[in-house]
């Protein structure tokens with residue numbers, strides 16, 4: 358049995374918990390510990406200044422859609438949150454962490470949620486003689502990185518999900534943007550050639566210069582020389598060329614580290630008093646670098662540390678690209694549909710490239726989705742995401758599912774009942790339960806729910822799902838209306 362499917366027994370209380378890293382995953386863990394009634398203190402230490410914030414929304418700061426203040430995460434009740442405090446060492450024998458400003462914090466359970474940092478490629482000319490990045494070159498991981506983006510001409514290196522979203526955001530802010538990528542098309546680790554071509558065409562239609570099949574050969578003052586001799590001028594060069602888990606604390610403390618900090622199915626490192634979650638952790642069952650994986654890990658760990666059953670949730674891999682007007686999503690591990698389809702089950706493909714629509718689904722022999730790539734099919738993407746999350750079988754009529762229509766043009770309704778803990782808005786971590794509560798408290802429209810819960814205010818790709826939920830909730834209330842007093846009786850009550 359895989360570690361992450363194990364049912365755990367209520368165990369020893371976690372005692373005082375120190376979390377190093379107040380990114381979205383550390384923050385979520387603190388919130389979930391509070392939610393599950395953790396007994397003992399929770400201290401959340403983070404090296405970044407200012408408020409804790411939602412990192413996936415940084416591109417909305419780049420395109421001017423949101424102010425940095427809009428990204429702030431709410432304080433966690435019951436947790437001691439400390440910002441601008443860098444943890445510099447772990448004394449595992451005394452169970453203490455030390456910080457750069459001389460503090461020392463004792464723990465019963467230490468959780469490393471130190472995340473990841475941009476990987477800067479070894480391109481000649483990028484660094485000064487002292488090893489510092491030259492001015493105008495940055496990764497993109499923090500609000501400070503966003504502030505480094507200046508000028509009109511921006512070159513983005515790397516067309517993975519972050520590079521593509523960054524290029525689009527910068528273009529939306531009116532800049533002149535070039536996207537340089539060595540692969541045959543953007544997101545080539547995630548998409549086949551058909552989907553990749555649709556994406557590239559969409560980027561070009563937005564006015565982005567897409568330079569695929571090319572790499573950076575050399576950086577000169579304000580210029581990037583490509584390996585085919587091409588020249589791109591830049592005011593800012595943004596490296597979206599991957600990330601490295603931040604493992605320096607774990608390594609120095611003698612914990613087992615490969616690419617990330619190695620953990621078992623309960624996020625335990627090689628020291629039973631130290632756990633790791635999020636982008637810094639490594640486990641073969643989790644796809645690294647995705648927020649959904651980190652949140653699932655935080656949920657699982659909070660349940661484990663508070664003696665609840667883990668729920669046996671299998672990790673989900675979901676990529677929804679934040680590119681307005683495109684509706685591109687990948688469910689399941691990238692490339693899995695090709696392997697899965699070849700092995701067993703069905704592969705269903707729908708291709709309508711001139712209208713910007715494409716889908717390929719790998720369906721297992723039990724009728725459940727193994728993986729999918731969808732472009733330009735927002736209704737199907739919303740429905741399939743929920744079916745995938747809930748591990749429910751697909752309806753028999755897969756074409757109707759993909760088109761969101763029956764043969765006679767009616768909307769299909771294949772949404773499964775919502776699990777209370779299902780996160781419908783991944784950007785703001787809003788669950789079905791929160792939305793249902795807000796609905797019952799009077800937020801009866803998409804707009805009202807957005808105001809009260811922040812749902813849809815991130816990438817906005819969940820809007821269709823939320824509309825569907827509103828319809829479900831309104832329908833669910835109809836039987837109640839039948840038992841309401843007659844109209845004149847209500848009128849007389851006023």
Ligand SMILES: Cc1cc2nc3c(=O)[nH]c(=O)nc-3n(C[C@H](O)[C@H](O)[C@H](O)COP(=O)(O)OP(=O)(O)OC[C@H]3O[C@@H](n4cnc5c(N)ncnc54)[C@H](O)[C@@H]3O)c2cc1C
Nearest residue numbers: 378380381382403404413444471472473635636646647648
């Ligand atoms: C612009 C952008 C868009 C993204 N969009 C998506 C998306 O749409 N979907 C998705 O799934 N993922 C997305 N990601 C990835 C996602 O943000 C990460 O998976 C997520 O942030 C991981 O959270 P984390 O808390 O593990 O790590 P991080 O967010 O990296 O946070 C780690 C924190 O630990 C702190 N820290 C590190 N070392 C120390 C120390 N020694 N002492 C104190 N503090 C320390 C850091 O300051 C940091 O605040 C995006 C990332 C970026 C940058």
